[in-house]
Amino acid sequence: MGLKDFKIKVSKENILHNYHYLKKLRNKEIIAVVKANAYGHGIENIVRFLSENGCKYFAVARECEAEKILKLKIENINIIILETIDEIEILKNNKNIHMVINSFKDLLNLLDKGVSTQQLHLKLDFGFGRNGILEKDFFKLKELIREKNLKFKGLCTHVFAADYDDMILIEKRFSQMLKELGDERFEIIHMQNSAGVISIEGEFCTHIRCGTILFGLQEIGYYDPCIKRAFKLNGRILDVKDIDDLKYIGYEKKENLNIGKYRKVAKIRLGYGDGFSKRSEGIMSIINNKKFKIVHISMDSSFILVDDSVKEGDNIEIFHDLEESINHLKVPHYEFLSCINDRIKRELI
Numbered sequence: 554m555g556l557k558d559f560k561i562k563v564s565k566e567n568i569l570h571n572y573h574y575l576k577k578l579r580n581k582e583i584i585a586v587v588k589a590n591a592y593g594h595g596i597e598n599i600v601r602f603l604s605e606n607g608c609k610y611f612a613v614a615r616e617c618e619a620e621k622i623l624k625l626k627i628e629n630i631n632i633i634i635l636e637t638i639d640e641i642e643i644l645k646n647n648k649n650i651h652m653v654i655n656s657f658k659d660l661l662n663l664l665d666k667g668v669s670t671q672q673l674h675l676k677l678d679f680g681f682g683r684n685g686i687l688e689k690d691f692f693k694l695k696e697l698i699r700e701k702n703l704k705f706k707g708l709c710t711h712v713f714a715a716d717y718d719d720m721i722l723i724e725k726r727f728s729q730m731l732k733e734l735g736d737e738r739f740e741i742i743h744m745q746n747s748a749g750v751i752s753i754e755g756e757f758c759t760h761i762r763c764g765t766i767l768f769g770l771q772e773i774g775y776y777d778p779c780i781k782r783a784f785k786l787n788g789r790i791l792d793v794k795d796i797d798d799l800k801y802i803g804y805e806k807k808e809n810l811n812i813g814k815y816r817k818v819a820k821i822r823l824g825y826g827d828g829f830s831k832r833s834e835g836i837m838s839i840i841n842n843k844k845f846k847i848v849h850i851s852m853d854s855s856f857i858l859v860d861d862s863v864k865e866g867d868n869i870e871i872f873h874d875l876e877e878s879i880n881h882l883k884v885p886h887y888e889f890l891s892c893i894n895d896r897i898k899r900e901l902i
């Protein structure tokens with residue numbers, strides 16, 4: 554790997570701080586949601602590190618993500634697949650892989666195929682409409698559970714609401730349903746994602762199920778000042794050229810770029826082929842504690858207008874100011890960060 558290649562460096566200390574802080578905040582165990590390459594932080598590194606620090610549950614969205622974790626051959630961890638999967642071989646072959654049941658039909662289908670209920674988490678939907686057993690099926694669900702005396706690995710729901718009162722309402726209805734179904738039938742109970750962890754108690758739950766907040770990517774409205782950001786996107790300047798010597802910057806004619814007073818352009822080894830969207834053109838980078846604008850992004854490289862202080866080999870940080878990047882890109886940080894692909898190495902430091 555080249556010295557000037559970009560990396561996402563993830564602070565072990567800050568991840569661990571968030572992990573312990575959240576556990577203590579709600580007095581519950583954590584299901585670490587590590588989908589989308591652990592929100593860009595590197596799924597393998599994060600799972601290895603958190604499991605060494607006592608985390609027993611990891612959640613992903615896809616079967617291929619569960620397979621990545623299986624390859625690490627870590628003992629005594631459970632992997633929950635949050636979305637319904639079509640092929641159940643992986644469940645039959647690995648007893649530590651669990652799946653969330655996202656509809657009544659799914660439940661019947663999996664029971665029919667002989668999947669153990671000890672690998673299933675029932676999910677109840679209180680109006681989110683994306684995933685979960687619908688309220689209209691709750692009566693049938695109760696009958697089925699009683700009739701077959703079913704015991705499951707888990708029971709869960711999703712607190713989707715942006716509104717506090719609605720969150721409280723979901724919490725209340727979930728708790729009622731838990732009583733009606735019988736809490737002795739479920740080994741673990743979980744409800745709160747990151748927003749839910751900040752906003753509601755979830756007293757009757759055993760686990761919290763969070764992603765963004767664990768990595769320190771907070772959302773407006775659910776901000777906790779004790780949570781620490783963990784990632785840095787860092788690289789080095791490949792070279793610096795005089796603009797006067799150039800006709801083009803990257804693929805762009807230099808007249809088309811707003812060069813202003815700048816006379817130099819620096820090149821870096823990061824482009825949209827790495828998942829660094831062309832829409833990031835215009836955001837600021839940090840070189841030697843000064844801000845410089847990224848003016849052009851191509852597939853493998855990007856170009857930054859710099860002054861005489863910037864030299865080949867200098868350190869550069871991208872997405873330093875998350876708020877500015879979110880405003881510029883008009884998507885949340887967890888979206889643009891999880892888009893950075895595996896051409897960029899992740900390193901725990």
Ligand SMILES: *Cc1c(COP(=O)(O)O)cnc(C)c1O
Binds near residue numbers: 746762763765766
């Ligand atoms: C992604 C996801 C989470 C984690 O959400 P955050 O807001 O990142 O904490 C929790 N539960 C389910 C079902 C999810 O799909």
